[in-house]
Amino acid sequence: xxxMYQCTNKFMxxxxxxxxxxxxxxxxxxxxxxxxxxxxxxxxxRGEGITGxxxxxxxxxxxxxxxxxxxxxxxxxxNSFLAGISDPLRIITIDINSNFLTGTxxxxxxxxxxxxxxxxxxxxxxxxxxxxxxxEWMQGVVEEAGCDAILCPPGTFNIHGRQVTASDPCQSCxxxxxxxxxxxKCGSEQKTREKQILVKLYNECGGINWKRNDNWGRFxxxxxxxxxxxxxxxxxxxxxxxxxxxxxxxxxxxxxxxxDLKWLxxxxxxxxxxxxxxxxxxxxxxxxxxSTGLTSIDGISxxxxxxxxxxxxxxxxxxxxxxxxxxxxxxxxSLSNNNLLGTISGxxxxxxxxxxxxxxxxxxxxxxxxxxxDNPLLASLDVSNNKLTGTISPLFLNNAILSSYxxxxxxxxxxxxxxxxxxxxFDTLTLYLRGNKxxxxxxxxxxxxxxxxxxxxxxxCNGIMCPKGTYSELGRQSHAGSTCDDCPENxxxxxTTCSSISSANLIQLRLCVLFxxxxxxxxxxxL
Numbered sequence: 001x002x003x004m005y006q007c008t009n010k011f012m013x014x015x016x017x018x019x020x021x022x023x024x025x026x027x028x029x030x031x032x033x034x035x036x037x038x039x040x041x042x043x044x045x046r047g048e049g050i051t052g053x054x055x056x057x058x059x060x061x062x063x064x065x066x067x068x069x070x071x072x073x074x075x076x077x078x079n080s081f082l083a084g085i086s087d088p089l090r091i092i093t094i095d096i097n098s099n100f101l102t103g104t105x106x107x108x109x110x111x112x113x114x115x116x117x118x119x120x121x122x123x124x125x126x127x128x129x130x131x132x133x134x135x136e137w138m139q140g141v142v143e144e145a146g147c148d149a150i151l152c153p154p155g156t157f158n159i160h161g162r163q164v165t166a167s168d169p170c171q172s173c174x175x176x177x178x179x180x181x182x183x184x185k186c187g188s189e190q191k192t193r194e195k196q197i198l199v200k201l202y203n204e205c206g207g208i209n210w211k212r213n214d215n216w217g218r219f220x221x222x223x224x225x226x227x228x229x230x231x232x233x234x235x236x237x238x239x240x241x242x243x244x245x246x247x248x249x250x251x252x253x254x255x256x257x258x259x260d261l262k263w264l265x266x267x268x269x270x271x272x273x274x275x276x277x278x279x280x281x282x283x284x285x286x287x288x289x290x291s292t293g294l295t296s297i298d299g300i301s302x303x304x305x306x307x308x309x310x311x312x313x314x315x316x317x318x319x320x321x322x323x324x325x326x327x328x329x330x331x332x333x334s335l336s337n338n339n340l341l342g343t344i345s346g347x348x349x350x351x352x353x354x355x356x357x358x359x360x361x362x363x364x365x366x367x368x369x370x371x372x373x374d375n376p377l378l379a380s381l382d383v384s385n386n387k388l389t390g391t392i393s394p395l396f397l398n399n400a401i402l403s404s405y406x407x408x409x410x411x412x413x414x415x416x417x418x419x420x421x422x423x424x425x426f427d428t429l430t431l432y433l434r435g436n437k438x439x440x441x442x443x444x445x446x447x448x449x450x451x452x453x454x455x456x457x458x459x460x461c462n463g464i465m466c467p468k469g470t471y472s473e474l475g476r477q478s479h480a481g482s483t484c485d486d487c488p489e490n491x492x493x494x495x496t497t498c499s500s501i502s503s504a505n506l507i508q509l510r511l512c513v514l515f516x517x518x519x520x521x522x523x524x525x526x527l
Contacts, residue, residue, distance in 0.1 A: 016040070024052035025073075035060050039067040041095075048072060054081070054101060061086040069097040069118065072233075076103030077119075088113050097121050097161070097182075100233050105131055105150065119151060120161025120182035127151060127181060141165070151181035159184055177222050190259070194237050195223050197254045201240075205247040205271065212245060232260050239263035243288060253277035256284075267291055267310065275299030290314065290334065301326040308332040312359065316340055325351045334359040336382060343367035344383065350374030361385050361409065369415060371395040382409040384432065391417035402426065411435050411475065411494075419445060419464065426451075433465055434475020434494040441465060441493060455479055465494035472496065 016029060017039040029038065038057075040050055049071035056078035057063055063082065073096070085092070091114045098121040107128035109115065114136045131137065132147040141149040141164060148163040152170035161182040163169050173186035176195075187195075201207070202216050210216075214227035224231035228242040237258045247269035255261070256277045264281075265288040266273065273289055279302035286308040294314040301323035309327070312334045319342035320335065330352050340363040349355065349372065356377045361384040368390035372378055376399040392415060400406065402425060409432040418440035419433065428450045445451075446461040455463035455478050462477040466484035468491060474482040475494040487498030 021050055022048070023050060025050055025055050027055070030055045030057050031059055033059070034062060036062050037065040038063065039065070040071065041067045041069055054078065054096065054099075056080040056083065058083040060084055063092075064090055065093050067093075067095045068099070069095045071099050073099040073101055075101065077101060077106055079106045079108045081106065081109065082112065083108060085112060090114065092116070094118070104128055107131065110134060117150065118161075120184055122180065122182060124151060124181040138162070138164075145169075152183060153181060154179055157183040157186045175219065177220050179222065190236060191223075194258060197252070197258060198223055198226065198229065198237075200252045200254055204252055205249045205269075210242075210245050210247065234260070236260040238283075239265075241265045242269070244268035247271050250274060256281040259283070262286065264288070275303070278303045281305075297321050297323060300324065303327065305329060307354075310334040311338070313337045318342070320344075320348075322348075325349075328352060328354070330355055331377075332357040336361040336363070338363055341365060344370055344388075346370030346372060346374070353377075356380065358382070369393070369396070369410065369413075371398065372400075373398050376400060377404075379404040380407045383413070384409045384411045386413050388413040388415055390415065392420055394420045394422045396420065396423070397426075398422070400426075406430070408432065418442060421445065424448060431464060432475070434496050436492065436494060438465060438493040439468075439491075452476070452478070467493060470495065471498045 014034050015037045016035065019041060021040050051072045051074070053075045054073050054077060058080045061084050063085065082092070088111050092112050094115065094117040097118045101119070101122040101124065103124070104126040105119065105124060105128060107130045110130040113134070115134070116138055127147050127150055131150060132142065135143040138149045144166055145163040147153065148170050151162050152158050155173060155178050156170035157173050157178060158168065158170045161184040176187035176191065199217065207213050207216055212227045215221045216226050223229055224235055228240060228245065229237060230239045232238045238260045239262060240255065241263065243265045244267065247266060248271060250272040251266065253274065253276050255264070257280055260283055261281050262283050263286045264284060265286070267288045268291040271292050273292055273294060275297060276299055278299060281303065282305060284303060284305055287303065287306055288310040290310045290312040292314060294311060294316060297311065297316065304327065306327050307329055308331060316335070316338040318340065320340060324333065325348045328351060331354050333355065336359045342365065344360060344365050344367065349370065353374065354377060355375050357380040358378060359382045361382040363386055365383065365386040365388060367388065369383065369388050369392060371393040373395055378397065378400060397406070405428045406426050407430045411432040412435040414437060416437040416439065419438060419442060421442035421444050423429065424444045427448065429448065430452055441461050441464055445464060446456060449457035452463050455476070458479060459477040461467065462484050465476050466472045469486065469488050470484040471487040471490055472482050472484050473496055475496050476482065477484050487495065487501065489500060490498065
């Protein structure tokens with residue numbers, strides 16, 4: 001906003017004129033005693049420009065021209081707006097069109113006799129009736145057309161957003177529910193197209209049988225109020241959130257034409273999702289398709305803007321698709337519980353330098369555990385329930401941010417050797433290592449009091465893994481009640497079962513069943 005101050009000085013406090021400014025309106029502008037003209041008109045797309053509340057300018061006695069159109073001002077028009085104008089007969093021009101202003105055009109403006117105000121394309125909900133009798137407002141048109149000369153009422157439209165002549169009234173809009181005053185169109189081409197896309201999604205994915213389909217297909221309710229749909233301040237779709245809602249069939253590729261779509265969540269639906277055309281979704285950042293029966297991700301590499309992908313609990317087979325590694329904006333990748341195999345390539349994952357969360361658990365990956373040194377932001381890693389072998393490298397997560405909270409699940413693999421001392425550089429760490437072939441824990445790690453949510457402070461090394469010759473269901477001792485119990489035959493740290501105790505329990509169970517049967521037989525003989 002420094003340029004604004006420069007302009008107020010440059011124009012000697014009588015005129016401020018700026019284009020493409022950003023940020024909030026400085027309060028100081030409302031204190032310039034000789035200001036007559038203020039123009040901060042954005043030439044950018046609606047939704048940009050200056051933001052925040054509209055100042056009341058109540059201390060400006062000589063202000064006659066205000067142009068704040070095509071910005072992002074929010075909130076109501078203050079009741080004290082222009083209350084300080086010294087001459088109520090002065091001609092006042094106010095342009096606040098195409099913002100996000102709400103509420104009522106206040107009655108306090110009625111002290112000004114000659115006003116032309118352009119407030120179309122906001123979210124104005126009412127016009128105070130006093131304004132509708134101001135005969136000299138809107139260059140005298142209010143005398144003939146009343147409130148319509150200021151703004152067309154809800155449910156109507158006019159190319160000007162208001163009635164400007166007797167022969168050009170506000171017209172009814174049947175196709176779209178126009179909820180606010182001052183519409184210039186009966187829906188835009190974009191809104192028409194977006195509604196068509198949603199209707200197609202509903203028809204092709206069994207909408208009538210969805211668990212929830214509140215308001216879907218109702219043309220008297222704006223689609224932004226349909227269940228699972230949210231919109232931007234410009235009333236364009238930014239999210240489709242229909243997870244676990246009994247969608248079936250193939251979602252139409254038309255959904256990728258929604259130019260402001262950021263979140264597409266269709267998880268836990270038995271659908272046949274295709275990625276064809278996803279390159280058109282230029283703002284898509286979150287795609288949740290877990291538990292959808294997905295068998296292929298062909299075409300996903302075109303979704304260049306994705307930050308989050310969840311593909312868990314599907315039927316993906318073979319090695320990880322190389323298309324994944326073209327998505328260099330990814331921060332979260334979830335591929336757990338599929339039928340993936342092969343090695344986990346550190347060099348490939350190194351291409352995803354923004355990765356913060358990686359879930360690869362419950363597949364059949366083999367080979368060694370990568371060190372992920374090229375993923376400095378990685379803070380959550382799950383490779384559990386695979387067939388990884390070898391040792392944990394001393395360089396494992398060597399470049400990770402030390403201040404981050406780290407969560408690692410390396411459990412149920414075939415990793416061997418020690419837990420490396422180098423992990424002690426992390427002060428806060430949740431570490432799951434049960435069900436491997438770990439044979440040593442460096443004593444330095446047993447001093448990390450905040451590890452495993454304080455269990456290392458409570459139980460020392462046992463808070464990381466139960467020692468050799470013991471076992472626990474969690475593979476370690478925890479504040480939740482899990483203890484490390486004797487089991488002499490367990491040769492590794494972190495065992496979760498004890499075969500001798502399991503066998504003894506089984507024998508005991510069988511004996512109990514046998515005695516129960518014998519008791520029943522004996523009773524029958526007596527009878």
